[in-house]
Amino acid sequence: MNPPAVATSDATGLLCVGVGRAGNNLIHALAGRALTGTRLKSLGTAEFPEPAAGVELVPFGHEITRGFGCGGDLAHGRQAAERDLGVLRDAVRGAKVVVLLAGLGGGTGGGAGPLVARAASEAGALVIALVTTPFSFEAPLRHTNAKAALQALRAAADVVLCLSNTAASRMLDEKTRLPEVMANSNAIIGEALCGLWRMLNCPGLVPIGVGTMERMLRGLHGESSFATVEGRGDNRAREAFELLQRHAFLQGDCSPGEAEAVLVNIATNGDLRFDELEWLQRQFQGWCERARLVVGATDDPALNGRLSLTAVAARTGIAPVVSPVVAAVAAPVAAEPAPRYEVTTPAAPVILDGLDLDTGAPLRATGLFKASGDAPRKAASAKAAGKRKPEQQNFNFDLVSKGRFEHTESTFYQGQNLDEPTFLRRGITLN
DSSP, X not given: OOOOOOOOOGGGOEEEEEEHHHHHHHHHHHTTSOOTTEEEEEEESBOOOSOOTTEEEEEOOHHHHTTBOOTTOHHHHHHHHHHTHHHHHHHHTTOSEEEEEEETTSHHHHHHXXXXXHHHHHTXXXXXXXXXXXXXXXXXXXXXXXHHHHHHHHHHSSEEEEEEHHHHHHTSOTTOOHHHHHHHHHHHHHHHHHHHHHHHHSOXXXXXXXXXXXXXXXXXXXXXXXXXEEEOSTTHHHHHHHHHHHOGGGOGGGSTTTOSEEEEEEEESSOOOHHHHHHHHHHHHHHTTTSEEEEEEEEOGGXXXXXXXXXXXXXXXXXXXXXXXXXXXXXXXXXXXXXXXXXXOOOOOOEETXXXXXXXXXXXXXXXXXXXXXXXXXXXXXXXXXXXXXXXXXXXXXXXXXXXXXXXXXOEETXXXXXXXXXXXTTOOOO
């Protein structure tokens, strides 16, 4: 289904930019759709194939990548973008709304995408990132790259609309061939872009337009959700709304019921009935009680009796990144071994009548000491004379009262205070 060439001006300044291999594939797929008033550009660090009609090619970073791409390295993609930052700024200059298309598993889309989004934002454009995350079967590194890139992209773009390829694949039969699965993901993004295009370009009695979209979405820096569905027949409004409620992309925390801002566009070929508009308005008000809700209505002759609903549910980022750092994931650092007790030579035990007063163990039978008195102490001291006694570190505990023993004198024997803990008297160091 291709939107027609509706006569509109270029005042909307809608620019779709594909970054990296996945983003460029999406841009070339859009080239077959008559998106009037929309410019298409492909940005990449690898050598481009023959461009599709209507797509402008913008190479960058070839001094870094030598035209071979980034090889899945986020840091490499960021370096390539920083090298040709002026080229990226020129590519997005003059646009009022920039839709950035990228796959976040690789190096160019994930590493350079946030810099493209920031360049567009600094140029004054409303930046909507429409990105995909890897399939579940892809390598763990690609999933790690996607998480880091998504965090950085949320800080740079006003709104990030994230399509999970895994969620998209679950909408198909498990035996569907891989090319068809990927084509389905591209088709879903294509339909979403058509929905945005209708919001901004198509005429109608209640158009949304750039101003409303900017007021609702600018600065949210959140990961949001979107979906586009169609209804047919006499009950097309009810059918489309029920499909939207069950849509896999509008579940969980990003559902319209949990969002802060919701944009809805109702598109027909000009035959929208008043009862359909009124019924849909009531349904969305009940579904989006917490959100700032805007419902628009536009005309697209290509729908030919069908009713299309496009919903964008946006929310503020939970933890927006102030200075995103996109770099390769460092190797895990090995944990240091747990500290061990330091073996030291303890001071001589306190002996009385052949008993160690600290442990209560008899010592005469062991042969270590033959008599009590100063001889054992002198022997032990002489043995440890050549070794440095470790300094005992004391903890700063608050002093507490001794209760009824507050004014009782300490017990001393052979010059040692028996009221002190044994490890302090014996000089045992605890690390």
